[in-house]
Structures are given as structure tokens and as C-alpha cells.
Amino acid sequence: MSKTEKKAAKTATAAAPEGKTAATKVTSAYEAAREKATGAVHSTVSLIEANPLAALLGGIALGAAAGALIPRGEKEKALLAPLGDKLAAAAAAAITAGRDAGLDAVKGTALDKEALRSQVSSLFGDAAKAASAAGVAALAAGREKVSG
Known part of the structure; x- marks a missing residue:
């Protein structure tokens, strides 16, 4: 094995734990974001079920605002x-x-x-x-x- 190959193998071996740690962090962040998004969806659904009239009025207001902002x-x-x-x-x-x-x-x-x-x-x-x-x-x- 050449000197360059040995250095590359040593660097790859040293970087392997760092790569696993980064992958674990990314997976962890993804799971946390997914849980928060699921919680937000459930919270929104509960809010709409509890206050359907408020949700309807909010939707109408949002539609009116969007309609007012779009040029004719x-x-x-x-x-x-x-x-x-x-x-x-x-x-x-x-x-x-x-x-x-x-x-x-x-x-x-x-x-x-x-x-x-x-x-x-x-x-x-x-x-x-x-x-x-x-x-x-x-x-x-x-x-x-x-x-x-």
C-alpha cells in the first residue's frame, strides 16, 4: 500500500465516526421536525373542529385579502x-x-x-x-x- 493510500485510509477511518454523528444529527432533526409538524396539524384540526365558524371567517378574510392584493x-x-x-x-x-x-x-x-x-x-x-x-x-x- 502506498503512502497516499495509507493517509487516505487513515483519514477515512477518522472521519467515519464524524459521518455517523452527522447522519444521526440529521435524522434526529428530521424526526423532531416531523413530530412538530404532526403536532401542528393535529392542533389546527382540533382548533377548526372546536371553532368552525372562526375558521370559516378566517378563510373568508384570507381569501378577501388575497383577492385584494392580486392586480386586475x-x-x-x-x-x-x-x-x-x-x-x-x-x-x-x-x-x-x-x-x-x-x-x-x-x-x-x-x-x-x-x-x-x-x-x-x-x-x-x-x-x-x-x-x-x-x-x-x-x-x-x-x-x-x-x-x-
């Missing part, structure tokens, strides 16, 4: 302007119809201060019915305005 071209503006006007009118009609239907559904229910304290479970049922009626009315009004 002139052709896009010209093509979408009539649709935007129609959608704005439909949204206004849907909001009005939803508000009116919600107020009608709430009238006559026990939604005063004392009733809220004594009938919490009944309140949630009434509020859900009112929201459902408002949503259905808003959807119907929006569809009518868009199609008409």
Missing part, C-alpha cells in the same frame, strides 16, 4: 364590472332578506335578559332556527336577484 387587468375589469354590480345588488338583497327573516324568527321568542338566564338550551335552539331561516331566505333572495 383592464380586460378583466371590463368583463367583470357588470357581474360585480349584479352580485353587489344580490348581496344587498340577501342581507336585507336575511335580516328581515331573522328578526321575524326571533320575534315572539323568549330572548329577554331573564329568559336567557333561565333557558340557555332553549335559546340555542331558537337562535339556530333564526340563523337557518335567515340563511335560507338570504340564499333564495340572492339566487332570485342573480337569475332575475
Whole structure:
């Protein structure tokens, strides 16, 4: 064996433990990152399951922000302007119809201060019915305005 080959073999033997240590560190860091990512996913899923309305509103806000930041071209503006006007009118009609239907559904229910304290479970049922009626009315009004 030549002098160069001996030096190379000696260097390789000395570097072998360092290579194993580096591989162990990389594997360890990968596993830690993987565990943190899995934990973050589980945490996010739990948060969404616990607060679906907040997640929905956050998604809508994020979409609106992204839409506001993306520039529009002139052709896009010209093509979408009539649709935007129609959608704005439909949204206004849907909001009005939803508000009116919600107020009608709430009238006559026990939604005063004392009733809220004594009938919490009944309140949630009434509020859900009112929201459902408002949503259905808003959807119907929006569809009518868009199609008409």
C-alpha cells in the first residue's frame, strides 16, 4: 500500500465516526421536525373542529385579502364590472332578506335578559332556527336577484 493510500485510509477511518454523528444529527432533526409538524396539524384540526365558524371567517378574510392584493387587468375589469354590480345588488338583497327573516324568527321568542338566564338550551335552539331561516331566505333572495 502506498503512502497516499495509507493517509487516505487513515483519514477515512477518522472521519467515519464524524459521518455517523452527522447522519444521526440529521435524522434526529428530521424526526423532531416531523413530530412538530404532526403536532401542528393535529392542533389546527382540533382548533377548526372546536371553532368552525372562526375558521370559516378566517378563510373568508384570507381569501378577501388575497383577492385584494392580486392586480386586475383592464380586460378583466371590463368583463367583470357588470357581474360585480349584479352580485353587489344580490348581496344587498340577501342581507336585507336575511335580516328581515331573522328578526321575524326571533320575534315572539323568549330572548329577554331573564329568559336567557333561565333557558340557555332553549335559546340555542331558537337562535339556530333564526340563523337557518335567515340563511335560507338570504340564499333564495340572492339566487332570485342573480337569475332575475
